[in-house]
Amino acid sequence: MEFKVIRPAHPLVHAVLVDHDRHLDAYLDDDAARRIGGLWTLAASSPRSLIHLPMRANQAPSLELPEDGTRQLDLVLLHHSLQFAPARWKEVRRRLGPGRPKTVTLPDSGHTGEAVIDHEARHYLENRDLFHQHLHAETLFMTGSANVFRETARQFHDVAQNGPGYVPIHPSYPHFCTELHSNDGILGNAREIHIEYCDQWDS
Template sequence: MKLPIAIHQARLGSTEFKVIRPAQPLAHAVLIDRDRHLDAYLGQDAAQRIGALWQLAASSPRSLIHLPIRGNAGPSHGPPEGDRRQLDLVLLHHSLQFAPSRWKELRGRLGPGRPQTVTLPDPGRGDEAVEDYEARHYRENRDLFHQHLHAETLFMTGSAKVFLDTARHFSDIARNGPGHIATHSNYPHFCTTFHSNDGTLGTARELHIEYCDQWDPAPLGVRPRRR
């Protein structure tokens, strides 16, 4: 997969940071803080590109990967009024040891960025993740996600392995979401979840991801209230 990106560089003190963003906006992508868990709503294109960015995080340990999506419009069918806080998303390798408290200042210093195209393999179907299921639950497992919340941004920090193992969630959404046929009223949409018991989340909250193909034209914050 060829992924157009923009590379930004900014300095904080004596340290220069590289921030990678998608070259084109991820229009049909929303991340919502539900307090006890997180919900993401994605269209097909957004799911494909976020899966690629997930892989890029595995191979870019010295970069922060920023998905600026907190101002996006949401899906037409929801989410419920009064129960949401939209977030941006940053993916980073744990070895970078970036302090989220510095993010707002760094974000404010980013310029237009330098365009580049990277080539990434298509995500697999998760066979490797199934084989490693038991290993993930060993006490010595360090391939875990950790989350931090700062400046309206969710930070997903993890190892290269955990990013590669979980990119399949997004390829599943992109591949199976558009053709999903609802066979039960309890399951009207195609979805997948980063579960707390799957051995990848560590101290992180569960992340539920749902495919959506109908979107409101206005951002959630200015959407007319439903009656």
């Protein structure tokens, strides 16, 4: 089976994905959140592609992370129909070259709104629009349907748009954040991901 690997042309410098065993934390600035939202949308329309987001070597944000947050991960997004075996990833990654620049046009992030999402249907037993995760070679694989990628891309755009101007109204909520949460009916064999805006970076 043929597939292609898509990576951002410029590194996602201020983006970190941390494995906490029971859940995952993503720390992003507005640029990284906006670009990941675009790549999330691209995963919905590119069923023959692996969307690779190299992040595991990035400098962590200059804030106090939980003590168990010691392992940083790369991220790969893929459509479930691709049936890619994560065990193959280390070899595929090793063989990746510089690639060829290519420009893609993505739908306006505002077109993915609450009105087009059937939240009740997400909780039906027949729901197949779910994320599944695998962890291999320091990489988190997020596998899902076109619908679930398309519907959840807005959460990254929310972080990009609302994070920089966020004014805390309660000490318990000092940062703008959102989650890919089990209560949302989008996680199958997958852990929750806490997505937090962060503007405190050492580089």
